[in-house]
Amino acid sequence: MKVAVYGASGYTGRLVTAEARRRGLDVVVSGRDASRLREVAEGAEVAVADVNDAPALARAFEGCDVVIGCAGPFSHVGDPVVRAAITAGVHYVDTSAEQLFLRHVFDTYAEQAERAAVSVVPAVGFDILPGDMIAHLAGARVEPLDELTIAYQTNDFDMTRGTIRSSLQVLRDGDLAYEDGRWRSAEGLAVKRTSFTFPGQAEERLTARWPGAEIVTVPRHVRARRVEIITDAAVFGPELIALTQLPAEEGDAIIDQLPEGPSEERRPASGFTIVAEAVGVDGRRATGVVRATDIYGSAAVFTVEAARRVVAGEAKAGVLSPAQAFDSAAFLDSLAPYGVEWSVVADEK
Numbered sequence: 001m002k003v004a005v006y007g008a009s010g011y012t013g014r015l016v017t018a019e020a021r022r023r024g025l026d027v028v029v030s031g032r033d034a035s036r037l038r039e040v041a042e043g044a045e046v047a048v049a050d051v052n053d054a055p056a057l058a059r060a061f062e063g064c065d066v067v068i069g070c071a072g073p074f075s076h077v078g079d080p081v082v083r084a085a086i087t088a089g090v091h092y093v094d095t096s097a098e099q100l101f102l103r104h105v106f107d108t109y110a111e112q113a114e115r116a117a118v119s120v121v122p123a124v125g126f127d128i129l130p131g132d133m134i135a136h137l138a139g140a141r142v143e144p145l146d147e148l149t150i151a152y153q154t155n156d157f158d159m160t161r162g163t164i165r166s167s168l169q170v171l172r173d174g175d176l177a178y179e180d181g182r183w184r185s186a187e188g189l190a191v192k193r194t195s196f197t198f199p200g201q202a203e204e205r206l207t208a209r210w211p212g213a214e215i216v217t218v219p220r221h222v223r224a225r226r227v228e229i230i231t232d233a234a235v236f237g238p239e240l241i242a243l244t245q246l247p248a249e250e251g252d253a254i255i256d257q258l259p260e261g262p263s264e265e266r267r268p269a270s271g272f273t274i275v276a277e278a279v280g281v282d283g284r285r286a287t288g289v290v291r292a293t294d295i296y297g298s299a300a301v302f303t304v305e306a307a308r309r310v311v312a313g314e315a316k317a318g319v320l321s322p323a324q325a326f327d328s329a330a331f332l333d334s335l336a337p338y339g340v341e342w343s344v345v346a347d348e349k
């Protein structure tokens with residue numbers, strides 16, 4: 001199985017490349033900068049292609065079984081990579097988590113991907129894949145839903161420069177809400193859950209709306225009147241808030257000076273808990289929980305596993321969310337050796 005990692009020179013691209021090699025896959029390292037790619041190639045084929053050169057991108061992917069998109073922010077650089085994968089007739093997965101990019105991919109490429117008989121499964125990193133899947137598993141137990149809340153809590157999460165850039169992009173672009181069975185702008189909309197008790201914790205935590213891309217993916221496979229995504233407000237540290245208040249160019253210049261991401265020693269200390277709390281229209285409740293450690297290491301594992309399954313033919317053709325593409329329980333079960341734990345508890349009928 002031959003996999004092209006586009007953006008292989010970035011923090012996440014390097015982790016994904018290493019994970020793909022560990023799984024015995026044949027890797028093509030791809031991106032815009034030949035010298036940066038050669039630094040990470042370790043003998044692998046190098047395919048240089050700028051995102052503004054569509055034919056070169058498609059040529060870079062020809063002969064591969066799947067493209068893994070790791071170059072971001074995806075709302076800036078993601079679209080040509082998806083388009084080139086479809087043109088080359090190659091499956092596609094990525095580490096995106098930006099709402100408007102996800103909506104664009106679903107709206108623009110669904111039919112083209114089907115016609116080309118390729119599976120396009122964006123957002124298979126730490127967010128959004130586990131949140132999309134746990135919402136699916138909890139929601140299915142008490143559907144149709146009146147409300148679905150997806151709550152994030154992270155610990156020791158030192159974001160990479162790429163994550164900060166993409167998060168700022170999301171905050172600048174404005175986010176979406178899902179209310180009364182349809183998408184709308186979240187502007188001016190108050191978050192309903194301003195506190196949340198995470199599993200195993202005695203105290204409620206203050207929460208804030210999180211512009212999670214599950215808003216775009218989950219209503220495609222869970223029947224819900226309303227979906228809300230919140231996070232432990234602690235994730236909005238003073239540095240992140242200060243960055244959101246600066247003009248874009250000043251903010252970007254500061255980010256360029258930050259460390260690339262957590263060190264190898266520090267990375268495994270990080271962790272996430274995602275809770276999906278579903279309330280059926282009949283009042284029954286289901287709660288799903290998924291957790292893991294090593295946020296960026298996990299993102300690489302999830303991404304390569306998704307790529308492997310797409311090539312194995314598990315996903316149909318078209319643009320699909322992770323839970324639409326794969327059997328969610330089987331996928332999460334397969335991650336147990338990597339420390340992923342999940343459970344769903346539901347009221348009986």
Ligand SMILES: NC(=O)c1ccc[n+]([C@@H]2O[C@H](COP(=O)([O-])OP(=O)(O)OC[C@H]3O[C@@H](n4cnc5c(N)ncnc54)[C@H](OP(=O)(O)O)[C@@H]3O)[C@@H](O)[C@H]2O)c1
Pocket residue numbers: 006007008009010011012013031032033036050051070071072073074077095096097124125126127128160161162163164166167260261296299
């Ligand atoms: N969902 C998840 O779990 C998850 C996890 C990690 C990262 N991410 C996302 O993945 C993306 C990358 O994150 P990162 O931490 O790896 O960031 P990073 O270290 O800054 O790497 C960014 C990558 O994008 C490439 N790139 C940037 N602009 C480009 C352009 N105009 N044309 C071609 N390539 C371009 C860079 O290429 P050069 O090396 O040539 O500069 C580099 O390979 C971000 O959007 C981030 O939010 C998601």
